[in-house]
Amino acid sequence: MTLRLFNTLTGQIEPLEPGDGKALRMYACGPTVYDYGHIGNFRTFLQIDILRRFLKLTGTDVRHVMNITDVDDKIIRNAGEAGVPIGEYTERYIGAFFEDLDALRVERPEQIPRATEHIPQMVALAERLAAVGAAYQTEDGSWYFRLKSFPEYGKLSKKDFSGMEDGARVDVDEYEKDSARDFALWKAVKPGETSWETAIGRGRPGWHLECSAMSMEYLGESFDLHCGGEDLMFPHHENEIAQSESVTHKTFARHWMHVRFLLVDGRKMSKSEGNFYTLRDLLLKGYKASAIRLALVSVPYGNQQNFTFDSLVDATKAIERLRTFRERLTAGKFLAGENPVIQEAAKNARVKFIEALSNDLNTAEARAPIFELARTANTAMDEEEFFAGDREAILPVLGDFDAVFDVLEDRDAEPTRRALAWAEKEGRLGDVAPELLAAQSLSDERIEALVAERSAAKKARNFARADQIRNELAEKGVVLEDSKDGVKWKRK
Numbered sequence: 001m002t003l004r005l006f007n008t009l010t011g012q013i014e015p016l017e018p019g020d021g022k023a024l025r026m027y028a029c030g031p032t033v034y035d036y037g038h039i040g041n042f043r044t045f046l047q048i049d050i051l052r053r054f055l056k057l058t059g060t061d062v063r064h065v066m067n068i069t070d071v072d073d074k075i076i077r078n079a080g081e082a083g084v085p086i087g088e089y090t091e092r093y094i095g096a097f098f099e100d101l102d103a104l105r106v107e108r109p110e111q112i113p114r115a116t117e118h119i120p121q122m123v124a125l126a127e128r129l130a131a132v133g134a135a136y137q138t139e140d141g142s143w144y145f146r147l148k149s150f151p152e153y154g155k156l157s158k159k160d161f162s163g164m165e166d167g168a169r170v171d172v173d174e175y176e177k178d179s180a181r182d183f184a185l186w187k188a189v190k191p192g193e194t195s196w197e198t199a200i201g202r203g204r205p206g207w208h209l210e211c212s213a214m215s216m217e218y219l220g221e222s223f224d225l226h227c228g229g230e231d232l233m234f235p236h237h238e239n240e241i242a243q244s245e246s247v248t249h250k251t252f253a254r255h256w257m258h259v260r261f262l263l264v265d266g267r268k269m270s271k272s273e274g275n276f277y278t279l280r281d282l283l284l285k286g287y288k289a290s291a292i293r294l295a296l297v298s299v300p301y302g303n304q305q306n307f308t309f310d311s312l313v314d315a316t317k318a319i320e321r322l323r324t325f326r327e328r329l330t331a332g333k334f335l336a337g338e339n340p341v342i343q344e345a346a347k348n349a350r351v352k353f354i355e356a357l358s359n360d361l362n363t364a365e366a367r368a369p370i371f372e373l374a375r376t377a378n379t380a381m382d383e384e385e386f387f388a389g390d391r392e393a394i395l396p397v398l399g400d401f402d403a404v405f406d407v408l409e410d411r412d413a414e415p416t417r418r419a420l421a422w423a424e425k426e427g428r429l430g431d432v433a434p435e436l437l438a439a440q441s442l443s444d445e446r447i448e449a450l451v452a453e454r455s456a457a458k459k460a461r462n463f464a465r466a467d468q469i470r471n472e473l474a475e476k477g478v479v480l481e482d483s484k485d486g487v488k489w490k491r492k
């Protein structure tokens, strides 16, 4: 089934298919690596991950390029304040970014170019722009894009810039809509700043030029899809279109996908409001990476999401339900045969799942039939009307669900452990939830030993001691489950 996706450029939901009939060529604006990523950033990367996983599930290969902006105004300012070269400054945040993506199980794009490694391509694009009269140099040696040379400016964000003043300039990378002016392509070197000696002078690239040069380098002058957060639509994406189409006279990206804002507790996330969270902040509060992933993808990308801690609690419970269901399904012993009601329910769940995602990636509608299927099957198992053939019908449906949502395997211990190690190194153990610290204070070996001692106590009919151990472990966030195969334990 073909994915139908809202296209910001045309304002319509349209089929998304590879232009070359082979692989979908897509570009996503990557992080500017001057700090740790916040959950608003990660919502965007997660929703793009849902897109690429769904395309692959339904048989479309993807060629996904995501840049790393490792030189810009903020990076230069912060590295200068820290007294280190920008490469050294950005390296730790690049490492942290990939660690965070791994924690959230975001698949790696096929190519991840860095801005500082593509200066020649950017210079070449600036030269081409100058050759067609779309770029000019100012007295200080900087280069600007001449907005008046591109009458279609505003076609993506649907803003009217016809009244703007010719020659008014802006040299910062980020600016508000009322200051749509000629923007910097190349910034002449300032004392103490990182710079490159090039054919267009000594300096450094503007942010917008980076993405045009790198996307066209890897995907060609015209490609299928460009994605990013809605905050990038103007001016960044508008500028990318202007820079690219001015020299190629081809449609830069045919389809544009914008992930809408994340609010936290109903307000814009900001450090001064006290509602600003990085992924690491949430892990240290004791929330699991899988729950964060599910919470951040469960509201469709085209809707604004209001993130709350309750939504994380709900996601934790939802994942627990599905994992328990799958466990029951795989570990259970069922008689041969099929229950037609379950067979039908499994078939319907898969159809609804695929349909919902095909319809503009409606993740909320896609997860619902899977939970419904689990409920129906659980009831059938309780009533002993569930058979081996039903398991065979349901497992592939769960497989498809997890190919996109990827929360069924319990891989939560590792990201939490890494976040704790990071907090310790950064002197942030004070931010860690007490329960989490307590749970981590017990080594796996110590837990195993206590579990064994409890089993021995039970055998010896010393139930008081057995209960005491169970309670001690519970206080430290370790939950025991008695099953016929013995005792299982896990950290809450």
Ligand SMILES: [Zn+2]
Pocket (backbone or CB within 6 Å): 028, 029, 030, 211, 236
């Ligand atoms: Zn970009």
